[in-house]
Amino acid sequence: MTTQYAHLYGPVPSRRLGLSLGVDIVPAKVCTLDCIYCQIGRTSLATLVRKPYLPASEVLAELSDRIGQGLACDYITLTGSGEPTLNTELGCLIDQIRTLTHIPIALITNGTLLYDPAVRFDAARADVVLPSLDAGNEAAFRKINRPCLDLAFQTFLQGLIDFRARYQGRIWLEVFLIEGVNTSDAEIQSLKDCIARIRPDKVHLNTAVRPTAEPGIKPLDPALLQAIAQRMGPDCEVIADFPIAHPHHLPESLHSLAQADQTAESIFAMLKRRPCSIDDLCSALALTRTAALAALKMLTAANRICTTSKAGRVFYAPAPDTPPTDS
C-alpha cells in the first residue's frame, strides 16, 4: 500500500531537476506575489511576513518515513503552494534533511524575500536555488507579479544581486514570458540588463502552457521563445512543456517527420537517464499517450529501446548496447 503524505509529492520527472521529490512547506496559497500566470490560482494570503507556516518537524517526519522506504531521486525540492521562503523553518529544515540523506536539495522560490539577510542565509544552504524574474522594471513587475504593496522592484532585484554575490551554489533563474505583456523589445532588453546584474548560472524561459490564475494569459510562440533564448545568451534555454499534438489529429502534411523524430529523441534522451513508464514520459515531456506510444514504437522498431517490468508496470529503457549518458 502506498503511504499518503500531506507535504510530499513525487518523485516526479522535472525538466529542470530530473527526478524530483517535492516538499511543500507553505499552505495554499500564501505568497508574496499574486502572479497573473500562477498555476495554483489566486493568492489567498499576500504577505511579506515570515513565520513557521508549517512546522519543520511535521515535514521531517514524513521525509524520514519516505527515505526509509527507499527514496531514489535527483533532488529533494523545497517548494510550496505559495512562497517557501516565507517559512521561517526553511534553514533548519535544510540542515535536518542533510542529516537524513545525501540527495541534493533544491529550492524553488520567487526570490522576492532575498532582500532579507535571514532569507539569504537560509536559502544559501540549498545546493541549487531556482528563483524567478519576469519583469525588468517596476511597472511590469506590478502588472505580471502583482506584489504586496510594500515590495518594490528595486528591492527585489537588489536581493537577487546580493544573494548571487555570496552564494557559492548554482542559481537557475526562471523567466516567464507572456505574449503581449513582457515580450516587447524594450521589455526583453530590460530583463536582459537585470539578468546581467544578477549573473545566474542558467536562465530558463517558460511560458503559459498550462491553465493560469487569470484568463487570457497567452503563451509565446515556441519559435519566438527560442529566438529570445538566443538573444539572452548561451546560458539561456527554453523549458516550457509545449504539448505535442496528437499525430492523428494533424493532416499528414503538417505532421512532419522532423517533429516525430524530435519526440523520439526527447524520449530517448530521458530514457538514457533512467527507465521510465509511459506515464512518466507523458508527464515529463507533456506528450499525449498516443504521441508517446508512436515515438516508442519508432524507437523499438529501430532496436534502440527495450522494456522491463517491475511491480506490474512496464518501463522503457535503452537497449543493452546503448552507451550511458553522463548527464
Ligand code: SF4
Ligand atoms: S510566486 Fe509562484 S506561487 Fe506565488 S503567485 Fe507567483 S507563480 Fe504563484
